[in-house]
Amino acid sequence: MKDIFIMLAQRLSLGVVTLFVVSLIIFLGVSLLPGDAAQAMLGQSATPDTVAALRARMGLDQPGYIRYFTWLGGILQGDFGVSIANDREISDLLGWRFANTLFLALLAAVVSVPLALTLGILAALYRNSVYDRAVNVITLSSISTPEFFVAYILILVFAVQLGWFPSLANVGPDTLFFERVYACVLPAATLTLVVVAHMMRMTRAAIINLLASPYIEMAALKGIPRRHIIVRHALPNAWAPIINVIVINLAYLIVGVVVVEVVFVYPGLGQLLVDSVQRRDLPVVQACSLVFAATYVLLNLSADILSILTNPRLLHPK
Amino acid sequence: MNTDTVDTTVGADNSLLLEMRGLCIEGFSDEEWHQIVKDVDITLHRGRMLGLIGESGAGKSTIGIAAMGYAKPGCRINGGRIVFDGVDLTAASEEEKRRLRGAKIAYVAQSAAAAFNPAHKLIDQFAEAVTEHGIGSRDDAYADAKDLYARIKMPDPDGIGFRYPHQVSGGQLQRAMTAMALSCRPDLLIFDEPTTALDVTTQIEVLVTMRDIVEQFNCAAIYITHDLAVVAQMADNIMVLRHGETVEEAETRRMLSAPQADYTKSLWAVRSFRKQHPAPPPEDTPLIKVDNVTAAYGPVTVLHEVDFAIHRGHTVAVVGESGSGKSTAARVITGLLPPQTGAIYYDGAKYPGNYRKRSKEQLRHVQMIYQMADTAVNPRQKIRDIVGRPLSFYLGMDGDEKERRLRELMDMIELDPNKFLDRLPAELSGGQKQRICIARALAAEPAFIICDEVTSALDQLVAEGILKLLDRLQRELNLAYMFITHDLATVNAIADEVIVMLQGRIVEQGAKHEIFSPPHHQYTELLLSSVPEMDPDWMDNVLAQRRAKGGMAAAGN
Numbered sequence: 091m092k093d094i095f096i097m098l099a100q101r102l103s104l105g106v107v108t109l110f111v112v113s114l115i116i117f118l119g120v121s122l123l124p125g126d127a128a129q130a131m132l133g134q135s136a137t138p139d140t141v142a143a144l145r146a147r148m149g150l151d152q153p154g155y156i157r158y159f160t161w162l163g164g165i166l167q168g169d170f171g172v173s174i175a176n177d178r179e180i181s182d183l184l185g186w187r188f189a190n191t192l193f194l195a196l197l198a199a200v201v202s203v204p205l206a207l208t209l210g211i212l213a214a215l216y217r218n219s220v221y222d223r224a225v226n227v228i229t230l231s232s233i234s235t236p237e238f239f240v241a242y243i244l245i246l247v248f249a250v251q252l253g254w255f256p257s258l259a260n261v262g263p264d265t266l267f268f269e270r271v272y273a274c275v276l277p278a279a280t281l282t283l284v285v286v287a288h289m290m291r292m293t294r295a296a297i298i299n300l301l302a303s304p305y306i307e308m309a310a311l312k313g314i315p316r317r318h319i320i321v322r323h324a325l326p327n328a329w330a331p332i333i334n335v336i337v338i339n340l341a342y343l344i345v346g347v348v349v350v351e352v353v354f355v356y357p358g359l360g361q362l363l364v365d366s367v368q369r370r371d372l373p374v375v376q377a378c379s380l381v382f383a384a385t386y387v388l389l390n391l392s393a394d395i396l397s398i399l400t401n402p403r404l405l406h407p408k
Numbered sequence: 409m410n411t412d413t414v415d416t417t418v419g420a421d422n423s424l425l426l427e428m429r430g431l432c433i434e435g436f437s438d439e440e441w442h443q444i445v446k447d448v449d450i451t452l453h454r455g456r457m458l459g460l461i462g463e464s465g466a467g468k469s470t471i472g473i474a475a476m477g478y479a480k481p482g483c484r485i486n487g488g489r490i491v492f493d494g495v496d497l498t499a500a501s502e503e504e505k506r507r508l509r510g511a512k513i514a515y516v517a518q519s520a521a522a523a524f525n526p527a528h529k530l531i532d533q534f535a536e537a538v539t540e541h542g543i544g545s546r547d548d549a550y551a552d553a554k555d556l557y558a559r560i561k562m563p564d565p566d567g568i569g570f571r572y573p574h575q576v577s578g579g580q581l582q583r584a585m586t587a588m589a590l591s592c593r594p595d596l597l598i599f600d601e602p603t604t605a606l607d608v609t610t611q612i613e614v615l616v617t618m619r620d621i622v623e624q625f626n627c628a629a630i631y632i633t634h635d636l637a638v639v640a641q642m643a644d645n646i647m648v649l650r651h652g653e654t655v656e657e658a659e660t661r662r663m664l665s666a667p668q669a670d671y672t673k674s675l676w677a678v679r680s681f682r683k684q685h686p687a688p689p690p691e692d693t694p695l696i697k698v699d700n701v702t703a704a705y706g707p708v709t710v711l712h713e714v715d716f717a718i719h720r721g722h723t724v725a726v727v728g729e730s731g732s733g734k735s736t737a738a739r740v741i742t743g744l745l746p747p748q749t750g751a752i753y754y755d756g757a758k759y760p761g762n763y764r765k766r767s768k769e770q771l772r773h774v775q776m777i778y779q780m781a782d783t784a785v786n787p788r789q790k791i792r793d794i795v796g797r798p799l800s801f802y803l804g805m806d807g808d809e810k811e812r813r814l815r816e817l818m819d820m821i822e823l824d825p826n827k828f829l830d831r832l833p834a835e836l837s838g839g840q841k842q843r844i845c846i847a848r849a850l851a852a853e854p855a856f857i858i859c860d861e862v863t864s865a866l867d868q869l870v871a872e873g874i875l876k877l878l879d880r881l882q883r884e885l886n887l888a889y890m891f892i893t894h895d896l897a898t899v900n901a902i903a904d905e906v907i908v909m910l911q912g913r914i915v916e917q918g919a920k921h922e923i924f925s926p927p928h929h930q931y932t933e934l935l936l937s938s939v940p941e942m943d944p945d946w947m948d949n950v951l952a953q954r955r956a957k958g959g960m961a962a963a964g965n
Contacts, residue, residue, distance in 0.1 A: 302481070304522040311476060312537040313510035322536075326527035402527050406572045 094404055098395060105391040112383040113165075117158050120376050161376070170377040174370070180377045183362065186263060188381060191351070191358035194259075195343035197274050198281035203336055206286045210293025210332075215320050217298060229287035241280045241353040248276060259354040277354045281347065285339040292335040296328035303327075329400040337393035344389075345382045425493055425595055425628045426452040426475055432487030433470055433479060433652075444483065445470055445652040450630075454595065457622060457629040459643030459660070461636060461675075463867035464838075467652035468632045472598045475630060476513045477505040493595060510537040514589035516618075518601040520581040524573035531569025534588045543592050556587040559624070560617045578730075579610035583617050590621060597622065597629040603638060607729040607894060608938040615641060615940075615947060634867060636675065637940035640664055641947040648672050660944055674869065676942075681872050683723070685883050687904040690719040693756040695856055695888045696741065696774075701750035703740050710736045712912045713750070720855060723882065723889040725899040725920075727935065728909035734892045736912070738858045741890070742774055754856075772802040775849035779861035781841035785833045791844055792829045798851040817847045821877060839870035846877065856888045863898060875902055896939045900924065908932050 128144040129136070145151050149160065164171060170180035209229070213222045232240065249257035259273045297320060300306060309323045310316075348360035355361070359378055366374035398404055433445035445467040452458050460468040470483065477497030479485050490497040492513065497505060509515075514537075517523035524533060535549035544552070550569070557565035560583050573581060582602060589597055599618060603611040619642060622629050631642045639646055639660075646663045648655040648671070655669045667673050694717035703711040711733050718724045726734045739745040741752055743763030752759045754773055760766050778784040785794050792814060799805040799813055818825035821843040833841055842862060849857050859878065863871035879902060881887060893899060899906060899920070906923040908916040908931065916929040923932060937950055 304517060304519065305525040307480075308515070308517055308523040309525070309536075311473065311478060311509050311515040312540070313506045313508070314536065314540055315506065318540070323525050323527075327525070402572050403574050406575060 093407060094398065097398060097404070101391055101394050101398075105387050108387050109384055112387065113162060113380055114158070116376055116379045116383065117161065120372050120379075121154060121157075123372065165380070171373040173366075173374050174372065180374055183374065184359070184377060184381060187357055187359045187362050190261065190356065191344060191347060191360065193270065194274050194277055194281070194347060194351075194356065194358060195340065197271065198278040198285070198343050199340055201278065202282040202286045202339075203289065205282070206289035206336075207293055207332075209286070210290040211297065211320060211325065213290065213294040214297035214301075214324070215317060217294075222294075225290065229290055232283040233287035237280055237284050238349050238353050240283055241276070241350055244276050244280055245353075257354070259356040261357065274356070277347075277350050277356055280350050280353075281343055285342060289332070289335050289339055293328070293332050296331045297324045300324045300327055326400070330397040333396045333400070334393050337389045337396075341386045341389040344385050421626070422453045422455050424451070425454045426450065427491045428471075428475070428488060429491075430488035431471065431474060431485070431490065433467070433474060433483055434486050435470075435480075435483040437482070441486075443652065445474070447488070448649070448652070448654050450475075450647070452596070452628050452630065454628050455626045456645065457631055457643045459639035459646040460630060460632045460649060461634060461639050461646060462649035462655075463634060463869065465651070466649040468649050469600050470652075471649070472600050472630050472632045473515065475596065475598060476509050476515065478509070507541065510594075511541040511543065511592040512594050513596045513598065514592065514594040516582075516585050516589045516597060516599045516602045519605050520585040520602075521573065521578060521605070523585060524581060526573055529570050529572055530576070530584050530588075534569065534584075534591050537588075538591050541592055549591060552591065553587065556590060557584070560587055560621065562587075577610075579606055579614055582606060582610075582614050586614070586618055586621060590625065590627075593625060595627060597627050599629060599631045599633075599642075601633055604633070604635070608896070608940075609729060609934055611638075611940075612938045612947065612950065616951065618642070619947075635940070636664075637942050637946070640942055640944045641940060648675070664942055664944065681875060681901045683879055683902050683904075685879075687719075687723070688721040688886070690722070694718060694753075695720045695755055696890070697753035697756075698737065698741065699751050699753060701737075701740055701747040701752070703736060703745055703747045705736075705745075709748075710912050711740065711747075714909075714912075714914055715750075716907055716914065716917060718856065718888050718890055720888050721882065721886045722904045723891055723902050724905045724907060725891045725893060725903035726907045726909060727893060727896065727899055729894065731911070732909040733912040734909055735860055737909075738776070738860055738890065738892055741858065742776060743771075768802060772798075772852045773854050774856055774858070775852050775854040776858045776860065777842070777845045777849050777862045779865055781838060781845050781865070782833075784845055785841060785848075787833050790830055790832060791836075794833070794844060795847045795851055798848060802852045813851070817851055820850060820881065821847045823847075837870075838866055839873060842866065842874055843877065846874075846881070850881065850885075855886070856890070858890045858892070860892045861894070862891075864893065864895060871898075878902070896936065908935065 128141050128148060128150055132141055132144060142151075149157060152160075161171065168181060170184065172178065173180055173183060209225050213225050216222050245257045248255050255275045256273055257276070259277050261270050261273050265273070301324060306319060306323055309319045314323070344359075347358060348364060350356070351358045351360035352364055359381065363375065363378040363382075365371075366378065428448060428450040431445055431448045431450070432443065434441045435444045436442075448467075448471055450458065450471070460471060462468050470480065473480065474485060474490060475492070477485075477490060477492075477500060485498060488498070492508065495504070495508070497508075500508075524530065531550055531553050534553040535546050538544050538549035538552075539546055553569050554566050557568060562568050562580060562583060568576060568580070568584070576584065582605075586602070602618065603614050606614060615638065621627070631639060633639050643660050645657060646660050647657040648663075648667075648669070650671055655671050656663075656667070658668075663672070664676075667676055696718040698714055698716050701711055701714045702709060714733070714737055716724070726737065728734050736745060740747050740761075743752075743759065743761065743766055746761035751761065754770070759770055763771065795817055796810060796814055799810050805813060814829060815825040818828060823840060823843055828836070828840075828844075833844070836844065845862075862878075863874050866874065875898065878889065882889065889902075891899070891903060903920045905918065906916075906920050907914055908923065908929065910931050915931050916923060924936070928936065937953070940946060943949075
């Protein structure tokens, strides 16, 4: 077990380093954008004096590295700074919206992950059958279609024509859980259609990849039925690649929802990011990007850790 | 009625169990179906063991699993009848065959390490067939597994089943697989090269286990192997196969003493090769001197103060089990693993420990030939490029000079340059690929070549060809070989000197005749006495001797 802890500690510290590098890239990227926050706040008609005064008040006249460390130090204490657009604490702004984004992602994940695994296992079991081909064609078409298009089709059919679900996922802080789920059905369905193909195909491929292994043949020669061979003998050894793809897709559910949130006017982090870019609210853009990056890094880290934990050689050392 | 009488009645049952008539199997490759088994007849009675022997590609494994009504992916049974205990498996449904597999006919695979699922405990894999076939509960199976583990003398029989496959040794794993095959008390066992992946000292224990099991449970068995000496210990009858056809079949003793077919005779004669010429007298300075080398992989020391010399024109065989440090010693000589202490001398000059610090000339002097010719050549390069690379790299040859040398080298390894130079490795057989590796080593014009298990992946006839070639090249070019092997028959055939290694230490070294004649070091004795001989009574004699010695030692204590 000692080896595992060492390995986990290594991955964790690597994750911290990655986050640090990412924060640097975000900061540099944002400071490369044309114009500056003070100018943006005061508008075109501001005199140079007032702009300079505001720059000084915001600390923008400091050299880059000092601003970076001030920013980083603030974040480490939970202070993301203040929004330029409305002078509110960014952490207040982020908190509620991030929770909304997580809720939508979680809803989509709860549906799509079991669905993808089941479809993938069945596709491996009935390889090259009509079912296998149909699932492949359908999931591939849904992934090849742009998500805003999928979203509008869903709105057209289920909101406009059938009127089953609302076309706007309008939720507030006081919305009840079931109302929230109801409002999120169409956005979650869009996301599911987009991510299910990857996970399903990796599940199928990872299992089929193992079907040529001697221990699969051994199981067949022991008279084990095919479905048990797939579930009991192939799947436990296929987890590592499957987990990796699942996690990348989960990360996509959180990070890549920008378009879907905008289409459904869902008050999540993606919507906030788009709004802030339009308003040149650079501190908010920075904060959102950092939250997205941290999510990505954390999820990939957990994929690494889970893959390690599903390897019996590491879990049960000699 | 007590159990003894039941046993004797079962023991007396030698009715017909398996009958294959006119079995034909074809396999799909290169876009067409090829006949891989042609019109084979097999008759097997209860309590009997049939040995199937032949070279790779003879179709023995294919026939073995066909006895379960199973064809590997890409193969199909396209003719004949397989009748097991009255059931025609060629006509049975998939579900009927599934119910027989594991329950009535069980399979023991070549590599237990690969055939056990790494994700499950041994005992759960044992219990799986029992519960799946509805023969007993999981608890029954657990109890039975512990009992069987004890009967085949596994260490810690109550606990070992709860380990994962990677937590037990290769020999134990192979025995656990034999136990697993017995979990449903089958009538027929298929042993598919079950000891090929094991060291000789382990092999004999596994063989004894399997033979005892077959006798205890009165199973019938098919024993598939390419090793004549092994099959001689195990089988009642031997069938020789070649290119998917039966060459001949006879009772074991008669087959060994009086083989009829020429092919069988040639197989029997393989082990008779001996090095033709005496080694030249040693010079004052050895060509290679391994001076008191200690080496480690990370924190694990794998070589302890190893010290030996190899002279020009001599063959030094390094023998030992897997993990004894033979290959590590080779890695130190080539500079792939820099030693912690000690040094390597070539012709009296000290070589840097790390190959990166060696000059091109120093690198040229030490060449290697590997066990797996398949993986040692780049599959996308033509033979011309594979053998030509050292010519331009070490000797700066190109143009006509290089072409001339390439053709010379191909002639040396007895392959037609016009036919082979522009082929890809995939178009060559295993033996031909190994010859290409030899040509590549020779291209650098070394005086010393390390041969790492170069014949162990080859069939005996092909391996013999390689040994003869190496021997001829040595005589013509005065080469020194370091010959790493676990096969003592090979050692006997070609070595001048022998080094016996155990756990990273040299336990004995000297001229071959000294090592091979008593008195032996204790470990050398164990190693030598574990090599199966063609005598069908060999295993019984060894066991009797070891038991007597053990008894004497016990009495002495």
